[in-house]
Amino acid sequence: MDPDEQVRTAVEDLFAEFARTGSAYGVVKAFADTDRLFPQRAYGGAWAGRLKWGKLGHYRVLQALKNPAYAGAYTYGRSYDKRRVQPDGTVRSARRKRARDEWTVLIHDHHEGYISWQQFLDNEAKLAANHTARGARPPREGSALCQGIIYCGACGARMGTRYGNRHYVFYVCTSASDQASTTGCRSVAVATVDDVVGRLLLEAVTPEQITAALAVADEVTERHVRSHRAAELAVERARYEADRAERAFSQVEPENRLVARSLESRWEAKLAALAEAETALETARAAKPPLPPRSTLEALAADLPRLWDDPDTSPRDRKRLLRTLIADITLLPIEQRGQVRIGVRWHTGATDEITVNRKGPGRTPTTAVEIISRYGAAKTSAQLAEQLNAAGLTTGKGRPFDTAAVARIRDTYGIPAPRTAAVQDGEVSVTQAAKLLGVSTKAIYYWIRHDLVPVRRVETSRRWCIPWNEETQAIYRQQAAKPTSRGKRTTPTIAGGAV
Numbered sequence: 001m002d003p004d005e006q007v008r009t010a011v012e013d014l015f016a017e018f019a020r021t022g023s024a025y026g027v028v029k030a031f032a033d034t035d036r037l038f039p040q041r042a043y044g045g046a047w048a049g050r051l052k053w054g055k056l057g058h059y060r061v062l063q064a065l066k067n068p069a070y071a072g073a074y075t076y077g078r079s080y081d082k083r084r085v086q087p088d089g090t091v092r093s094a095r096r097k098r099a100r101d102e103w104t105v106l107i108h109d110h111h112e113g114y115i116s117w118q119q120f121l122d123n124e125a126k127l128a129a130n131h132t133a134r135g136a137r138p139p140r141e142g143s144a145l146c147q148g149i150i151y152c153g154a155c156g157a158r159m160g161t162r163y164g165n166r167h168y169v170f171y172v173c174t175s176a177s178d179q180a181s182t183t184g185c186r187s188v189a190v191a192t193v194d195d196v197v198g199r200l201l202l203e204a205v206t207p208e209q210i211t212a213a214l215a216v217a218d219e220v221t222e223r224h225v226r227s228h229r230a231a232e233l234a235v236e237r238a239r240y241e242a243d244r245a246e247r248a249f250s251q252v253e254p255e256n257r258l259v260a261r262s263l264e265s266r267w268e269a270k271l272a273a274l275a276e277a278e279t280a281l282e283t284a285r286a287a288k289p290p291l292p293p294r295s296t297l298e299a300l301a302a303d304l305p306r307l308w309d310d311p312d313t314s315p316r317d318r319k320r321l322l323r324t325l326i327a328d329i330t331l332l333p334i335e336q337r338g339q340v341r342i343g344v345r346w347h348t349g350a351t352d353e354i355t356v357n358r359k360g361p362g363r364t365p366t367t368a369v370e371i372i373s374r375y376g377a378a379k380t381s382a383q384l385a386e387q388l389n390a391a392g393l394t395t396g397k398g399r400p401f402d403t404a405a406v407a408r409i410r411d412t413y414g415i416p417a418p419r420t421a422a423v424q425d426g427e428v429s430v431t432q433a434a435k436l437l438g439v440s441t442k443a444i445y446y447w448i449r450h451d452l453v454p455v456r457r458v459e460t461s462r463r464w465c466i467p468w469n470e471e472t473q474a475i476y477r478q479q480a481a482k483p484t485s486r487g488k489r490t491t492p493t494i495a496g497g498a499v
Contacts, residue, residue: 001112007039014064015115023130024061031056065127071120072113077104139319144169145194146329153332154184184333188340192358196342197329201322205304231281238277242270338366364409368393372406376415381406427465437480447479
């Protein structure tokens with residue numbers, strides 16, 4: 001602990017803000033919003049020991065959160081220098097970190113700390129959960145409740161969040177950007193999923209459920225205590241053996257070096273065995289952190305609906321509440337286009353599956369889509385619009401159907417238009433004209449796009465029809481006889497006699 005009270009308060013504020021915000025950047029923002037400064041002591045040189053105050057940076061927050069000294073622990077050997085000889089003979093060194101079980105020294109409760117060792121471990125876990133470069137998906141500020149923990153059940157990829165116009169938000173499968181999406185990959189409105197998941201959470205956290213969960217937790221805790229009792233006894237025995245070896249070494253005569261060396265080696269072996277036993281006990285205790293008080297959890301269950309619906313509760317806080325119980329969400333494949341199958345996996349391993357109707361801005365009624373899908377290949381868009389209006393159906397925006405509305409639905413759901421006999425007497429299609437002139441259909445479409453030949457287009461089927469009279473034939477023959485891009489002339493082969 002620093003002797004300066006102002007310094008101690010600033011450090012305590014750092015850990016308190018991290019517990020509140022859950023991220024290092026959140027701590028930096030909290031300090032910046034309130035114009036709070038953070039201390040930094042100079043080490044070495046003429047300014048050694050001088051206290052400076054400045055803005056708190058992200059690196060300084062991480063430095064404090066990852067330093068076990070703030071948790072009252074003394075450590076040594078957390079890192080090492082790795083040296084390599086380069087081809088030119090120079091030596092380069094780089095600092096490498098060791099895993100915790102490889103640290104040379106770790107002494108808990110060595111001095112008074114700002115946080116406990118368990119809090120230090122919890123902070124480490126939070127930082128790891130915020131590391132997006134390693135695949136973590138921490139809760140963000142957006143309104144999408146399941147952001148980061150929702151997956152596509154068709155391809156298994158993670159679903160991203162897309163914010164559209166008019167504040168519409170969607171979950172979209174990320175496989176589409178990698179061109180690896182399947183026919184079952186779909187996007188869905190955020191409101192369709194979030195309403196269901198939020199309702200499940202509130203139904204799960206009731207006083208009755210909390211009481212049942214606490215009863216099970218007490219049984220699990222009792223089993224856990226019994227399981228690490230063996231580790232406590234092992235530490236007690238190892239400490240006795242080490243004390244006994246120390247007494248034997250202290251009683252030997254210094255002149256008897258042969259015996260002294262043997263006793264010293266035995267004492268060091270016993271001390272190493274004691275250190276291993278204490279590490280095993282600490283690992284067993286940390287594997288199951290203590291539960292919050294029963295009264296706190298029961299009060300939370302009674303207060304959670306009000307807290308969830310409170311306008312002052314931020315989306316990020318709702319996401320953090322959701323992730324305490326729910327592990328992930330999966331959009332499962334379903335044949336009905338107007339419905340969504342939502343799979344919920346809880347942290348306990350239990351799963352729930354719910355099927356709901358899709359929500360979204362201007363969504364076409366399912367009945368209308370079914371009618372267009374059933375009769376789309378036999379009826380024109382105008383005929384379908386009349387049928388839908390006669391059935392009393394409207395578009396997603398509550399308007400009567402027209403030809404353009406039905407055409408948009410065809411494009412969205414891939415419903416083909418009827419292949420009507422658009423070619424009348426005295427006309428030929430593009431394919432027929434290409435065969436008669438001995439050219440490709442691409443050439444004729446090129447002439448049509450550049451208005452080089454006469455043609456007629458049927459509005460209902462969007463097909464091209466060519467009037468095949470003497471005047472039109474002469475124009476088409478003239479275009480077919482022109483030099484191509486390679487400088488060659490095309491001699492048309494006319495089928496069916498003279499043209």
